[in-house]
Each structure stands twice: as C-alpha cells, then as structure tokens.
Amino acid sequence: MSKETFDATRFNQSKNKPFEEVLEANLSRRSIIKGGVGISAMTAFGAFGLAGCNSSSSGNSVKAASGAASAVLNFESIPGSLTDAVAIPPGYTAQVLVPWGTPLNAQGNDWKDDGSNTGTDQLNALGMHHDGMHFFPLNDSSTDGLLCINHEYIDLSALHPNGPTVENGVRTIVDEVRKEINAHGVSVVRIQLSDNQWQLVDNDPLNRRYTGATVMDLSGPIAHTSLAVTRFSPDGSQARGTLNNCGNGYTPWGTYLTCEENWPGYFVNAGVRTQEQDRIGVDDENTRYLWETLAGDAEERLDEFARFNVKPTGSSAMDDYRNEANGHGYIVEIDPYTQNSRAKKRTALGRFRHEGCTFGKLEAGKPVVFYSGHDSRFEYLYKFESAVVWDPADANPSNRLAIGDKYMDDGILYVARFNEDSSGTWLPLTLDSTTVSGGTLADSFSSLADIILNTAGAADLVGATPMDRPEWCTVDPYTGSVYLTLTNNTRRTDETNPANPRLNNKFGHVIRWDEGEMATEFTWDIFVFGSPANGDSDTNRSSLTELNQFASPDGLAFDPRGILWIQTDNGADEVEEYTNDQMLAVVPSKLTDENGNQATIGADNQAELKRFFVGPNGCEVTGFTISPDYKSLFVNIQHPGNWPYSHNAAEATPAGMTVRPRAATVVIRREDGGEIGV
Ligand code: FEO
Ligand code: CA
Numbered sequence: 293m294s295k296e297t298f299d300a301t302r303f304n305q306s307k308n309k310p311f312e313e314v315l316e317a318n319l320s321r322r323s324i325i326k327g328g329v330g331i332s333a334m335t336a337f338g339a340f341g342l343a344g345c346n347s348s349s350s351g352n353s354v355k356a357a358s359g360a361a362s363a364v365l366n367f368e369s370i371p372g373s374l375t376d377a378v379a380i381p382p383g384y385t386a387q388v389l390v391p392w393g394t395p396l397n398a399q400g401n402d403w404k405d406d407g408s409n410t411g412t413d414q415l416n417a418l419g420m421h422h423d424g425m426h427f428f429p430l431n432d433s434s435t436d437g438l439l440c441i442n443h444e445y446i447d448l449s450a451l452h453p454n455g456p457t458v459e460n461g462v463r464t465i466v467d468e469v470r471k472e473i474n475a476h477g478v479s480v481v482r483i484q485l486s487d488n489q490w491q492l493v494d495n496d497p498l499n500r501r502y503t504g505a506t507v508m509d510l511s512g513p514i515a516h517t518s519l520a521v522t523r524f525s526p527d528g529s530q531a532r533g534t535l536n537n538c539g540n541g542y543t544p545w546g547t548y549l550t551c552e553e554n555w556p557g558y559f560v561n562a563g564v565r566t567q568e569q570d571r572i573g574v575d576d577e578n579t580r581y582l583w584e585t586l587a588g589d590a591e592e593r594l595d596e597f598a599r600f601n602v603k604p605t606g607s608s609a610m611d612d613y614r615n616e617a618n619g620h621g622y623i624v625e626i627d628p629y630t631q632n633s634r635a636k637k638r639t640a641l642g643r644f645r646h647e648g649c650t651f652g653k654l655e656a657g658k659p660v661v662f663y664s665g666h667d668s669r670f671e672y673l674y675k676f677e678s679a680v681v682w683d684p685a686d687a688n689p690s691n692r693l694a695i696g697d698k699y700m701d702d703g704i705l706y707v708a709r710f711n712e713d714s715s716g717t718w719l720p721l722t723l724d725s726t727t728v729s730g731g732t733l734a735d736s737f738s739s740l741a742d743i744i745l746n747t748a749g750a751a752d753l754v755g756a757t758p759m760d761r762p763e764w765c766t767v768d769p770y771t772g773s774v775y776l777t778l779t780n781n782t783r784r785t786d787e788t789n790p791a792n793p794r795l796n797n798k799f800g801h802v803i804r805w806d807e808g809e810m811a812t813e814f815t816w817d818i819f820v821f822g823s824p825a826n827g828d829s830d831t832n833r834s835s836l837t838e839l840n841q842f843a844s845p846d847g848l849a850f851d852p853r854g855i856l857w858i859q860t861d862n863g864a865d866e867v868e869e870y871t872n873d874q875m876l877a878v879v880p881s882k883l884t885d886e887n888g889n890q891a892t893i894g895a896d897n898q899a900e901l902k903r904f905f906v907g908p909n910g911c912e913v914t915g916f917t918i919s920p921d922y923k924s925l926f927v928n929i930q931h932p933g934n935w936p937y938s939h940n941a942a943e944a945t946p947a948g949m950t951v952r953p954r955a956a957t958v959v960i961r962r963e964d965g966g967e968i969g970v
C-alpha cells in the first residue's frame with residue numbers, strides 16, 4: 293500500500309492484551325519445545341486429505357509435515373537489487389503485461405504518456421496501482437484465461453498531466469475526479485500466450501472494469517436493512533463502487549474475491565461521528581482525494597461526489613448519504629466468467645480493512661471457511677464459517693454467484709485470540725457471545741447486522757488479540773496449515789522490554805496455525821521473522837542472511853505445489869538499503885524438526901528460504917497467481933518510481949531518463965519453457 297496511504301492512527305483503543313505479550317509467552321514456550329519437551333509425533337495426512345489432527349495436542353505448535361510437497365526449489369537465491377528494473381534468477385524472463393492505462397477495447401483511447409487520457413478512457417482501461425490478482429483459465433488452458441487485478445489506490449501526480457487541480461482545498465475539475473474514481477477498483481481482462489508473450493485480447497467480451505463507482509449488490513446481514521439505506525438505494529440493496537482493493541482471494545466455485553482495505557479514508561463526516569465511524573477511522577475533516585468537495589457541481593450526476601460526505605443532512609437516511617460508507621469495507625465477489633455480472637458485497641464476512649481473503653482446507657461435509665485479516669495496527673484476524681457444508685458438486689456450477697449466496701451469506705464470523713500456550717480460540721461474533729466484562733454482545737448490539745457494521749468494535753468486547761497489522765493469509769495445500777503475514781508495528785512502544793528488541797516490530801513476521809477439531813480451537817506458532825541479516829540475535833531470530841533478509845512481509849501465497857511465496861512492502865531502512873521489495877520462496881511442508889514436526893525457519897534451515905525476485909526502485913511487490921501448468925508466474929509491481937522502460941521488465945530505465953511510472957503485472961517464465969521455481 294505504501295507509506296503514502298497508510299493511516300498510522302491507532303483506532304483500536306480497547307485494552308485487549310497486545311499480541312506482543314502473547315508472543316513473548318509463546319517464544320518462551322518455543323524454547324521449551326525446542327529443548328525436546330512436549331511435542332508428540334502426529335498422524336500422517338496428505339494434500340487436502342484428512343481432518344486437522346491436532347486435537348490431542350494441548351500446547352503443541354503446528355502439526356507434523358508427513359504429507360510434504362515433492363517440490364524442490366531449483367534456483368540459487370539471488371542477491372538484492374536497487375535498480376529501475378526487476379531482478380530474476382538466471383534462465384528466467386520477465387515480461388511487462390497490462391500496465392496501468394492499457395485500453396480494454398479498441399476505441400482510440402490508447403494510453404498517453406503525458407497523463408492526458410480522460411475519465412472515460414480510464415473507465416475502459418486498466419486501473420492504477422495493481423495489487424491482488426488471480427488467473428482464471430478458460431477451458432483449463434494455461435495459455436488462455438481471465439486475469440482479475442485489484443487496483444488499490446492512485447498516484448495523482450502520475451495520473452494527471454500536472455497532478456490534481458485543487459483550489460482553496462476544493463477540487464474543481466469533474467473529469468479529473470471521475471478519472472481518479474475510475475482508476476480504482478478491479479480489472480477483468482482476457483489474456484493469451486503466443487510466441488512466448490502474453491497479451492491482452494483486445495475487445496474481448498469478458499474484458500471489463502469494476503470501478504469506485506460501479507453499482508454492486510449488497511448481500512448478507514447488512515443488505516436490505518436500514519443501515520444500508522441511501523438516497524441512491526432506498527431499499528438498502530445496493531452500494532456504489534469498490535475502493536482500495538488490496539489483497540484478493542478466490543473461491544472453490546470459480547469466482548474472484550476483492551478486498552476493500554483502507555476505504556474509511558474516502559469518506560468524511562464533518563458532523564458528529566458515530567461510535568462505529570470513530571472506531572473504524574472515518575475522518576471528520578478530510579477525505580484522501582477530496583472527491584466530496586465537488587458535490588453540487590452543475591455536472592454532478594446522481595450525487596456521485598456528494599455521497600462521500602456521510603454527514604446527515606436530510607430528514608432521513610433516504611434523503612442523504614449518512615449510510616454511504618456502510619456499503620464499504622467488505623469482501624466483494626465477482627464472477628469473472630460471466631459477462632455483465634454484477635459484483636456482490638459479502639457482508640457476512642465482516643466489515644473492516646480487509647487485506648485478503650483465503651478459504652481454508654476444503655472437505656466434503658464440512659463448512660467452508662474463509663480467513664481475513666484487518667490491516668491496521670493492533671487489529672484482528674477473523675474467520676468466517678459457512679452455515680451449510682461443502683458439496684463438491686458446487687465446484688463447477690452454472691450460476692457461480694448463487695453458490696456464493698449459499699456459502700458466504702449465512703454463517704458465523706469469529707475473531708482470533710492467541711493464547712500463551714500455543715493454543716488459540718476463535719471467538720464468535722454473535723449476539724449471544726460472551727464479552728470480557730461478563731455480558732453478551734446483545735448488551736451493545738441490536739442485531740447481527742449491527743455487529744457486522746462495527747465488526748472491530750464487537751471484536752474488542754469479546755477479547756480478541758490485537759495483532760501487528762494482519763496482511764495476506766494462505767493455506768498450505770499439503771498440511772492445511774494457514775499462514776498469515778504480520779507486516780510490522782512500530783507503535784509497540786508502551787511495552788518496553790530490553791530483552792526483546794522486537795517489541796518495536798519493525799520487520800514483521802509470518803505466523804501460522806492449524807485448526808483444531810472444534811471450530812473454536814486452533815494451535816499456532818511463528819514461521820519466520822523478518823530481519824536484516826546483520827540484526828542482533830534477538831532481532832534476527834530466524835538467522836536470515838543477505839540472501840534472504842527481508843522486512844514487512846505482505847503478499848503471501850501457496851501455489852498448488854506447496855511452494856510458499858512471500859512478498860514484501862518494506863519501509864525499514866536496514867533492509868531497504870540492501871534491496872528493493874522482493875519475493876522469496878520456501879517449501880514449508882518439507883521443513884521438519886528433530887521430532888518430525890513442522891519446523892520454523894532458523895539457523896539449521898534458513899537456506900531453504902530463497903530470494904526469487906526483486907522489484908524496481910520505489911515499488912512494492914504484491915499479488916500472486918500462477919498458470920495451471922506452473923510455467924507462467926504473475927506478480928504485480930505497484931507504485932514503481934521510474935519504471936517500466938520497455939516490455940522487458942528486467943530492462944532498466946536508462947540513467948538520466950524519467951518515465952511516467954506505471955504499475956504493471958510482470959509475467960515470469962523460464963527460457964527453456966519449464967516449470968517456475970523447480
Ligand atoms: Fe494494502 Fe495492507 O496493504
Ligand atoms: Ca502493506
């Protein structure tokens with residue numbers, strides 16, 4: 293997301309035990325485990341095979357890796373890089389695909405490098421600041437498919453010829469703001485491989501944009517309630533636009549999930565903020581891009597700008613936009629395969645700053661589970677469990693969004709509490725849930741919709757564990773363990789512990805857990821700690837070297853071969869001066885300790901964590917997907933400084949030359965046409 297848009301305010305003012313205290317306790321526990329006390333060998337299980345097997349494991353960390361992947365990383369870790377080019381291992385190529393502004397259709401709206409494209413051009417072109425993405429094959433092909441790409445936010449200086457026009461704190465040019473709104477959201481583009489080059493299929497009927505203004509359906513507890521009523525949607529059934537789409541997910545039934553992250557910054561309430569607006573961080577003075585200041589302009593259509601000001605002005609919610617922000621903060625489901633299909637906001641999965649959304653290990657006859665983290669300091673990790681159980685016949689439906697209705701609109705939302713003994717508890721967020729003060733959520737909320745609207749506020753009351761900025765999560769296809777990036781938290785200042793320099797968690801870490809037999813149980817440990825290679829032993833707990841030092845893990849994805857890809861969005865100088873943001877790879881299920889249990893990264897095995905890719909200067913590396921044949925790997929470069937120079941992503945912008953920076957997808961392939969990474 294970059295430092296530019298991250299709001300460092302601590303919105304969570306609850307007194308829940310901070311994660312670092314639990315972490316401290318867990319590290320003590322780990323040293324006991326490492327000393328040979330505690331863990332018993334677990335039963336074997338294969339890829340997506342058997343149920344979680346840690347039910348007898350009071351105090352255990354994650355389970356045995358008997359179902360290990362066979363993948364062997366067959367490349368040398370590459371050194372850091374500080375250039376206006378991507379860096380890849382020898383024998384690989386990197387192609388720039390669908391950069392910001394690439395037109396979806398032949399309408400004469402070619403991207404212009406002076407920033408002069410119009411708002412309508414932008415509506416028919418790739419948005420800005422690519423982030424999460426997923427490749428959906430057509431006819432099971434690895435050379436023809438649909439790429440769904442999130443566009444997280446915008447760079448105003450690159451978007452316009454001379455930056456935004458603002459006079460006395462007010463936006464004055466309607467098309468400029470429309471262009472900004474249209475540069476947000478999601479792109480769906482058909483892409484094909486020919487002659488070793490991927491290309492967008494111009495004018496394909498499935499090419500389309502979902503923007504910050506596209507009409508979407510609300511679904512789940514918030515839909516059709518008074519909380520969702522606006523002047524635009526008097527029956528509370530719809531919301532306009534998806535904003536700040538960061539991480540992503542996808543479903544077992546072939547749809548794309550886009551996650552609304554730092555959406556509160558797009559709304560303002562200059563009046564009296566509600567408790568919920570205060571908790572989530574809707575500001576009382578400004579929005580990020582001042583779109584609301586064009587309200588009342590003669591060219592304004594359907595309150596397209598007025599809606600960003602959520603101060604009540606009319607006599608009821610039907611007369612104003614007091615509830616406009618209530619239509620944001622969700623996981624949004626898109627059916628990429630169906631032309632003109634409307635996106636659905638799945639409100640049952642909670643309303644917060646969703647970073648990503650990942651489904652858990654699938655088993656017939658068991659509920660479908662989704663995980664999603666709230667990326668802000670001291671915020672929480674959530675799990676949604678469907679009310680109905682998984683029917684494998686739903687994997688290939690004729691109506692995908694109807695299957696989404698089945699599994700994503702009705703269920704239980706939980707929030708995580710990490711206990712000191714490596715166990716964890718999923719705390720339900722329902723009216724009858726017990727609060728830490730001994731009451732129930734019904735004392736503070738009147739309905740499930742009410743809880744969903746202020747998900748983080750409800751989580752405060754039940755005693756969830758405040759985390760160091762939960763980002764992406766992903767599931768190991770061999771073990772079922774779930775991994776989550778905790779990117780950093782430098783505001784951990786009130787817990788000074790001289791023996792533990794990670795109280796100021798500058799470099800972040802990756803945590804993982806296994807579900808227990810009960811829906812409310814899990815066990816967890818820390819897989820790897822970010823650190824500079826020269827960090828002292830308390831900082832560099834995973835014994836990283838120059839060849840794998842990293843900070844601020846963010847994007848995170850397992851591919852089906854069991855390779856875990858870790859991407860960074862780093863702001864820590866200690867690593868930044870050695871390398872730009874990067875992507876590392878490791879096969880966790882192959883790492884075992886002396887007891888045969890899944891190992892964490894440490895001195896004995898740190899070389900298994902390898903740097904595969906480095907982005908150009910100024911960028912963040914984010915978004916991951918891979919073709920079914922594993923021969924094309926897609927990553928996104930967001931907010932590069934002075935790149936791309938050519939179609940070859942590894943060709944550096946010549947010294948002294950300045951290009952208009954464009955976020956883009958980079959496709960990595962092997963010169964010999966083989967599988968990536970192995
Ligand atoms: Fe958009 Fe949390 O990164
Ligand atoms: Ca980040």
Ligand code: CA
Nearest residue numbers: 293538763846
């Ligand atoms: Ca991110």
